[in-house]
Amino acid sequence: MVYNTVLGFVQNVEDAEDVTQDVFIKVYEGIGKFKQQCKLSTWIYRIAITQSADFIRHKNRKKRMGFLTSLFGNSNELLHDPVDFAHPGVLAENKERSVILFKAINQLPEKQKTAFLLQKVQDLSQQKIAEIMELKEGAVESLLMRAKGNLKKLLINYYSSI
Amino acid sequence: MKNKQELEKQAERTLNSLDKLQQIEANEFLDAKILHRMQVSYHSPAVSQQRLMLRLAVVLCLFIGLNTTTYIILKQPKQTTTKNINGVDAFADAYGLNNNINSY
Numbered sequence: 001m002v003y004n005t006v007l008g009f010v011q012n013v014e015d016a017e018d019v020t021q022d023v024f025i026k027v028y029e030g031i032g033k034f035k036q037q038c039k040l041s042t043w044i045y046r047i048a049i050t051q052s053a054d055f056i057r058h059k060n061r062k063k064r065m066g067f068l069t070s071l072f073g074n075s076n077e078l079l080h081d082p083v084d085f086a087h088p089g090v091l092a093e094n095k096e097r098s099v100i101l102f103k104a105i106n107q108l109p110e111k112q113k114t115a116f117l118l119q120k121v122q123d124l125s126q127q128k129i130a131e132i133m134e135l136k137e138g139a140v141e142s143l144l145m146r147a148k149g150n151l152k153k154l155l156i157n158y159y160s161s162i
Numbered sequence: 163m164k165n166k167q168e169l170e171k172q173a174e175r176t177l178n179s180l181d182k183l184q185q186i187e188a189n190e191f192l193d194a195k196i197l198h199r200m201q202v203s204y205h206s207p208a209v210s211q212q213r214l215m216l217r218l219a220v221v222l223c224l225f226i227g228l229n230t231t232t233y234i235i236l237k238q239p240k241q242t243t244t245k246n247i248n249g250v251d252a253f254a255d256a257y258g259l260n261n262n263i264n265s266y
């Protein structure tokens with residue numbers, strides 16, 4: 001559950017393993033403070049999403065710093081372009097399309113991305129997503145609709161340009 | 163030139179490419195790595211506690227250092243010179259009544 005959730009967010013197998021470890025350590029260290037205000041699975045999902053988001057922010061910051069230092073000639077590091085992510089769980093006939101979809105997902109606002117990934121990758125109900133994101137069900141429904149609308153626009157633009 | 167319907171069809175198919183996504187098993191060594199990290203975390207003091215103690219120690223040293231320096235500075239005898247001015251001379255000076263021919 002944790003690994004698959006994180007994999008959908010960070011879109012890299014090695015990074016997903018690292019973040020998954022961090023999630024379990026956070027759970028282990030924080031279990032004493034868990035006050036059972038929600039289900040344990042909900043709490044773990046929240047930690048997984050927070051850790052994934054922190055990891056992505058940290059990675060993006062490093063990329064920006066790398067870009068700046070390369071401008072001033074302080075670093076000989078090559079700037080790495082993000083590798084296309086082919087989710088290992090995708091059916092073979094959908095692999096290419098899923099790569100394009102994940103690129104589009106990365107362009108969504110954070111909350112829309114979270115709701116969409118929880119629904120598509122973890123196959124969670126809107127009610128469960130609402131519990132995890134601490135939103136009302138109506139708000140989750142709205143996020144999902146906007147996410148799908150935005151993704152459709154991005155994909156149409158992509159296909160019209162190739 | 164692709165028509166709009168074709169593009170929407172393509173977009174819809176891509177949007178549905180994650181349907182029937184299979185859950186993936188993590189690397190078999192991941193469990194062992196997590197257990198190892200948990201054991202390390204359990205047996206050694208939390209890193210955050212160590213950092214807090216270090217910060218408190220630095221603040222305490224600074225506090226003591228500043229207080230000691232201030233005490234030493236204040237304890238030094240003052241080397242200011244005082245000039246005893248005669249009240250009459252001061253009055254004379256103020257109204258230019260002294261005998262100094264160069265005073266104007």
